[in-house]
Amino acid sequence: ETGVTQTPRHLVMGMTNKKSLKCEQHLGHNAMYWYKQSAKKPLELMFVYNFKEQTENNSVPSRFSPECPNSSHLFLHLHTLQPEDSALYLCASSQGDGGQETQYFGPGTRLLVL
Amino acid sequence: QKEVEQNSGPLSVPEGAIASLNCTYSDRVSQSFFWYRQYSGKSPELIMSIYSNGDKEDGRFTAQLNKASQYVSLLIRDSQPSDSATYLCAVKSNFNKFYFGSGTKLNVKP
Numbered sequence: 379e380t381g382v383t384q385t386p387r388h389l390v391m392g393m394t395n396k397k398s399l400k401c402e403q404h405l406g407h408n409a410m411y412w413y414k415q416s417a418k419k420p421l422e423l424m425f426v427y428n429f430k431e432q433t434e435n436n437s438v439p440s441r442f443s444p445e446c447p448n449s450s451h452l453f454l455h456l457h458t459l460q461p462e463d464s465a466l467y468l469c470a471s472s473q474g475d476g477g478q479e480t481q482y483f484g485p486g487t488r489l490l491v492l
Numbered sequence: 493q494k495e496v497e498q499n500s501g502p503l504s505v506p507e508g509a510i511a512s513l514n515c516t517y518s519d520r521v522s523q524s525f526f527w528y529r530q531y532s533g534k535s536p537e538l539i540m541s542i543y544s545n546g547d548k549e550d551g552r553f554t555a556q557l558n559k560a561s562q563y564v565s566l567l568i569r570d571s572q573p574s575d576s577a578t579y580l581c582a583v584k585s586n587f588n589k590f591y592f593g594s595g596t597k598l599n600v601k602p
Contacts, residue, residue, distance in 0.1 A: 380537075409588050420594035421536075421580070428588055468535055474588065478524050478543050481582070481590050483535040 381405040382484035384469050390490045391459065399454040399487050401469030409474030410452040411481070412444060416465040427452060428474050449474075459491045495519060496583050498593035506601050511568040513596050515581030518562065524584040525557055527566045529577045530595065536580055540566065571600045 381404045391397050403410065412424040426434035427446040441463075443455040452469055466486045473479035496517050505511045513527075524543050528536035542548045542555040542564070554567040564583075568575055578595040585591065 411590075421592040423590075426588055433588060466533075466535075472588070472590075476588070478541075479584070480524075480526065480538060480541055481584075482538065483528075486535045488533075 380482040380484065382469060382471055382482050384467075384484035384487050386487060387485060388488045388490075390492065391456070392492050393459060393461070395456075395459075397456045399456065399467055399469075399489075401452040401454075401484055403450055403452075403469075403471040403482075403484075405471055405482065407471040407473055407482075408449050409472045409479075410446060410449070411470040411472075412452065412454050413468040413470065414465050415468060415486075421468070424454075456489075459489075461491050464489055464491045495585075495591040496581055496593040498579075498581050498596045500594060501597040502599050503596055504599045504601060505571050507571060507573060509571050509600075511571045511575065511598055511600070513566040513568075513579050513581075513598070515564045515566075515593055516562055517564070517581075517583045517591070519583065519585045519591075520559075520562065522559075522562075522583045522585045525555070525564045526582040526584070527553075527555060527564075528580040528582060528592075529575075530580055531577045539579075568598075571598075573600050573602050576600045 409428045414422045425444045445453040469484040472481040527540045530536045540555040556565045581593040
């Protein structure tokens with residue numbers, strides 16, 4: 379247990395569905411991240427939030443919509459996804475103070491788009 | 493040029509041997525360096541962090557950092573089959589910017 383939880387752990391959705399991934403951190407961190415990890419590919423940074431403000435959008439398609447209502451919660455809203463979006467979606471958090479901060483990952487959501 | 497480079501492997505070592513994993517990075521202003529272990533289908537798990545030049549030891553793991561050469565390594569002593577996983581090198585540069593390598597797959601053979 380890293381103090382970062384994600385739900386659901388597994389998700390199967392059709393291309394016309396709308397679903398949301400949830401991440402919660404219990405570490406008192408101020409920065410939260412979404413990563414995508416496809417099979418046999420490196421981690422791809424998607425979004426970064428620091429103190430609830432989005433500081434990074436790594437050219438992610440608009441069918442992925444992040445939301446950060448507070449420093450402890452992060453959502454990824456999914457809409458009209460494509461089969462190639464099937465991947466492991468990882469949430470992470472860090473202190474967000476710009477110092478010697480360490481990033482901790484949640485268990486991930488395994489997404490399959492049919 | 494990739495920010496963080498690792499040999500993808502697989503690196504095969506016999507049980508009980510020393511496994512040596514290497515990583516280079518391109519951003520000279522990088523502040524913090526990390527090694528994560530990732531089992532297949534699981535999320536990355538932090539093993540070590542290192543911030544200053546030299547060696548840092550934690551149990552069977554030793555991280556080595558050489559900022560002048562922009563090089564980070566991880567040594568695993570007395571390798572066990574349970575160490576078989578993909579090892580990710582990560583580098584923190586500017587504020588909230590973490591860069592990950594593609595990982596080195598380690599196989600420890602009984």
